[in-house]
Amino acid sequence: MKITMAHGSGGKATSELIQEVFAKEFENEILNRMEDSALVKGSQKLAMTTDSFVVTPIVFPGGDIGHLSICGTVNDLLMSGARPQYLTCGFIIEEGTEIDTLKQIAKSMAKTAKAAGIMIVAGDTKVIEGNGGIYINTAGVGFVDETIDISSSNCENGDIVILSGNLGDHHATILSSRLSIENTIKSDCAPLNDMVENLLENKIRIKAMRDVTRGGLGTVLNEFATASSCTIELQEEKIPVSDQVKSFCKILGLDPFYMANEGKMVAVVSKEDSEKALELIRNSKYGENAAIIGSVTQEEAGMVFVNTLIGGKRKIDILYGEGLPRIC
Template identity: 60%
Template sequence: MKIDISYGSGGKQTSSLINDIFLKNFDNEVLNKLEDAAVLDVKNRIAYTTDSFVVTPMFFKGGNIGKLAICGTVNDLSMMGARPRYLTAGFIIEAGADSEMIDQIAHTMRVTAEEAGVKIVAGDTKVIEGNGNVYINTSGVGEILKEGISIQNCHPGDMILLSGNLGEHHAAIMSERMGIENNIASDCAPLFSIVSDLLENDIEIRCMRDVTRGGLATVLNEVSESSKCRVEIEEEALPVSDEVKGFCNILGLDPLYMANEGKMIAVIPGEQSQKAVEVMRKNKYGSHATIIGKITEGNGVNMTTALGGNRMIDILYGEGLPRIC
């Protein structure tokens, strides 16, 4: 069934959309009350964040926009040392969208939310004119398990860990857009279990960031700027799968700037960094974890290239690939 503009009126059609798709899939005792706001218990201090998802195409190898919308927000909470607990979901639906497709997206959100241990406790639906696209905003609340994890907190001597291969989400979306057949799937995944493994193993974490839009280059520049330090990485240490490497070579892409949706960096004091890598590697989302560099005095991001040269790594300038996450 095609959604038309009347589904945004707030009347009967809006109700049917909410009941038949969102309540059916997200079903939980808080959401089902349909109050103006969810009432929740939280322990400790909270982490609180939001992200909007506009990816095109909405379905791709390894996931869909709904999986991204859960993972993106859950990962932002996790990076602050918080256990993700509650999400809200706001849907902006363009007229012409198919209700079965929305149902499929909502179903994926439910499954991913269950894996990530979060409940969708409040939602909103709007319908606008358009071509059948769906945009999703999620916000999330988590309970802080460990205080003091911060992008301002990195020190010379810390090591930089990356949880796995770069560029898979970006390459999967581009392949889909360009009709290229390959086996590259988006790495889209909820990362709280890696964070929880690190904390349970008493690893001291200075800072964590998921490596999304803007790629590793952007994240490392944010670390350098916020912690007022220099970031030194080794090109040869950067993990990239052979298939993504091949894809990048053909299209002239740089994995440093490519978006990921299931990868994170962790900055860890030098003496604990090897243990941290081992912990990460035992997690199914961290099996290719590796140390990619270190924090030193100074500023900027420097990469020692495979040929032994040095290259300053700036943040992305220009288009990159919009609407990829």
């Protein structure tokens, strides 16, 4: 069964689609009320975020657009130190989409939301002309302890930069799918609750934290360096990249510094916390390849350098132009 324009009418066809595909998968006491706004419990300090997902192909090794749409928003909330709580999702569905595809995506969203401890409380569905494409927007709300203060502007001289795992897996997966290159690279797409909770519960003072998505590590660290008016210096040999992705990059001329990831984060912590933080991340889900990759110095404000394997020093700029369209 395929999506028709009637599924976007707001009437009975829309209602049937919602019941059959989404309500079944996402059901919970708040969503089931089917009012226009969901009513949820509040707290003193809220985190709010939103992300739209336009990745193509919509199903790829290691995930799909549904899984990605939950991970992306959950991770954005986590990066502010919030406990993810409630999520809304808006679907823009092209005519001709197979209802079965939609069901698979809804199932995948429900599974990931459960794993990430976030409740889907409201949704919206629109249908547009086209040929089977799907776009998903998710917006999330989380609660933050009053004591937490994580910000890209908090990096200080001497702080340590930890990366939670291998770079480039998601990017290489999507590009391989598009170019029909056969390999066993899988997207790293994952919710990082366990990792962040471990750091917060163990009172690691996180200065800055960001998931390394579109724009890549280079862009994130430049944002830190600019916001904190500091210099960040990395050691090339410390940066974890799998052998398979390394070869992939060599063949296609890609730079892991600018490749998108969907289950990796970079954290800046004080030097005294850094070894403990590294151990906590390594012992968390999805953190086994974490590494200390550099530190904050004050030599030149607002810049990122990497000390290369062959002894050079290379300036890492923010990504300009297009990494890979529709990577997330």
